[in-house]
Amino acid sequence: MTPVAIAPLTGRSSPPFDLQRVRADFPILARRIRGKPLVYLDNAATSQKPQCVIDAITRFYTDENANIHRGVHYLSERATVAYDAVREDVARFINAPSSRQVIFTKGTTEGINLVAQSYGRPQLKPGDDIVITAMEHHSNIVPWQLLCEQTGASLKAAPINDRGELDLGAMEKLLTDRTRLIALVHLSNALGTINPVKTVVALAHERGIPVLIDGAQAAPHLQVDVQDLDCDFYVFSGHKVFGPTGIGVLYGREALLERMPPYQGGGDMIATVSLQRSTWAPLPSKFEAGTPMIAQVAGLGAALKYVDAVGLVRIGAWERELLAYGTERISEIDGIRIIGTAEDKASVLGFVMDDVHPHDIGTILDNDGIAIRAGHHCAQPVMERFGVPATARASFAFYNTLEEVDALLAGLGTVKKMFA
Ligand SMILES: Cc1ncc(COP(=O)(O)O)c(C=O)c1O
Numbered sequence: 049m050t051p052v053a054i055a056p057l058t059g060r061s062s063p064p065f066d067l068q069r070v071r072a073d074f075p076i077l078a079r080r081i082r083g084k085p086l087v088y089l090d091n092a093a094t095s096q097k098p099q100c101v102i103d104a105i106t107r108f109y110t111d112e113n114a115n116i117h118r119g120v121h122y123l124s125e126r127a128t129v130a131y132d133a134v135r136e137d138v139a140r141f142i143n144a145p146s147s148r149q150v151i152f153t154k155g156t157t158e159g160i161n162l163v164a165q166s167y168g169r170p171q172l173k174p175g176d177d178i179v180i181t182a183m184e185h186h187s188n189i190v191p192w193q194l195l196c197e198q199t200g201a202s203l204k205a206a207p208i209n210d211r212g213e214l215d216l217g218a219m220e221k222l223l224t225d226r227t228r229l230i231a232l233v234h235l236s237n238a239l240g241t242i243n244p245v246k247t248v249v250a251l252a253h254e255r256g257i258p259v260l261i262d263g264a265q266a267a268p269h270l271q272v273d274v275q276d277l278d279c280d281f282y283v284f285s286g287h288k289v290f291g292p293t294g295i296g297v298l299y300g301r302e303a304l305l306e307r308m309p310p311y312q313g314g315g316d317m318i319a320t321v322s323l324q325r326s327t328w329a330p331l332p333s334k335f336e337a338g339t340p341m342i343a344q345v346a347g348l349g350a351a352l353k354y355v356d357a358v359g360l361v362r363i364g365a366w367e368r369e370l371l372a373y374g375t376e377r378i379s380e381i382d383g384i385r386i387i388g389t390a391e392d393k394a395s396v397l398g399f400v401m402d403d404v405h406p407h408d409i410g411t412i413l414d415n416d417g418i419a420i421r422a423g424h425h426c427a428q429p430v431m432e433r434f435g436v437p438a439t440a441r442a443s444f445a446f447y448n449t450l451e452e453v454d455a456l457l458a459g460l461g462t463v464k465k466m467f468a
Contacts, residue, residue: 061373061450063366065358071447073098073354084417087452092237092396092443093421094287095268097351101291104350108343115339117316131342134349135332141352142282143273144299148331151305152340155296156264157187159283160231162298162335163260164191166308167281168229174200176226179257181206181214181243182433183236186426188262192231201228208433212239212388216247223255230259234266238427238439239388240371240396242270249278258304264288268445269367269394271360274299286344290445291351295344298335305331312337363446367395370444374453381460387430387439398425398439401460404467406440412466413459420456 063070071077074096079086088096108130114123116131132147139147153159168178178192182205192203206219214232223230230252235242249259258280263272267284274282281304286295300308310317310328314337319327328334355363374397378384383402401409410422421441424431431437442456 061369064362067449070358074447075099077447081417082415087418087455089442089456090419090421091445092265095290095445097290098354100350100354101347105292105343105347108346116342127342131345134345137349137352138297142299143275145275149299149302149305151298151332151335152345153296153298154294155285156262156283159296159298160187161191162311163281164195166311167304168195169198170309172199172201172228176201176228177204179204179206179222179227179230181232182208182429183212183239183241184233185237188231188233211390212241213390214243220251223257227257230257233262235269235394237265238398238425238430239390240393241388241390242392242394246277269364280304286348289351290355292344292347295341295348310334314338358446366446367444370448370453371395371397373450374442377457387434396441396443398441400436400439404463406438409440409463412463416459418456418459
């Protein structure tokens with residue numbers, strides 16, 4: 049892995065690390081798109097990959113490929129050791145008490161579905177409820193709706209205010225002695241809002257309610273400490289944290305994971321199998337049926353090491369600069385409304401422009417090599433709350449530059465002129 053040059057954490061408008069060296073670690077950032085330098089501002093959808101992640105995957109298939117937990121031969125043993133070592137890396141990354149509490153999934157979505165089906169389904173009854181918020185990604189809505197259909201429980205959503213902040217008081221009023229779980233997003237992909245998840249966990253635990261946190265957007269931008277949060281479940285995706293697609297993490301409180309039945313059946317998740325009945329392997333294998341995402345885990349391990357080397361505190365500091373600068377500059381443009389103005393916010397700049405559909409904004413920017421996202425961002429209830437069909441969204445990562453924000457602003461100037 050390329051060593052990352054670290055500068056002291058001081059100074060406005062200059063990153064606390066060597067930005068050009070960091071950018072050089074991400075080969076795709078050197079690409080030209082339609083003849084222009086790529087300006088990649090779609091990091092909330094998926095982040096780009098440093099060379100060390102690409103190398104880890106290539107190395108695995110070139111030199112190390114074998115199935116894990118099954119062979120006595122050299123490659124299988126090496127692959128097993130490497131796979132299990134990444135679980136330790138993940139545990140350290142989120143400060144989990146034990147790597148047994150780290151389950152590899154295919155992503156945030158699968159982690160939430162696992163909890164819904166394995167934690168929720170055996171115990172929910174008509175009259176019970178699950179509480180979410182009005183700013184959730186569809187992945188943290190639909191699995192609960194399916195669960196409610198299966199069990200007769202109901203789903204309630206805590207409202208958000210005009211800035212896109214959670215109404216904690218209203219959420220508290222929704223909690224009853226029949227609330228079986230709160231599931232909420234840590235950092236909203238549509239609004240950028242950082243939720244006061246630690247406060248929510250405390251409120252919930254006073255009432256004996258467990259909390260699942262959707263950390264898909266938080267993991268790449270904020271330091272996550274599941275013990276400090278005291279949450280019961282935490283989920284995130286590898287591809288948003290500079291790792292590969294097809295890999296994610298579910299962290300769970302050990303006592304809950306122990307009680308939960310397996311989510312899927314198959315190889316590797318059993319202790320014994322007979323034709324009459326089977327018994328389950330201990331954690332975490334109980335939740336990892338079949339051949340897992342071995343190469344992706346290797347890539348995730350490299351990604352987390354890379355993020356650690358840059359440092360999430362430094363990453364957060366620079367991304368705050370990018371967001372503040374982008375917010376300030378975009379506010380100077382007449383006819384633009386920012387959607388999501390929470391006081392505690394990170395990385396996401398969503399907006400609408402008078403008389404221009406967000407898809408047109410996205411298409412025109414794309415002509416200049418600028419990648420943003422336009423649409424409902426898998427958060428249709430958020431769009432409904434703000435009375436818009438869609439937004440345009442620029443989302444930053446630590447490898448973005450102020451010049452790229454300037455390019456976005458110049459592109460928006462072009463959009464305005466075209467629609468004047
Ligand atoms: C807040 C949030 N939750 C969940 C997801 C789903 O993640 P994945 O598609 O990687 O499972 C996303 C993806 O954009 C997200 O932003």
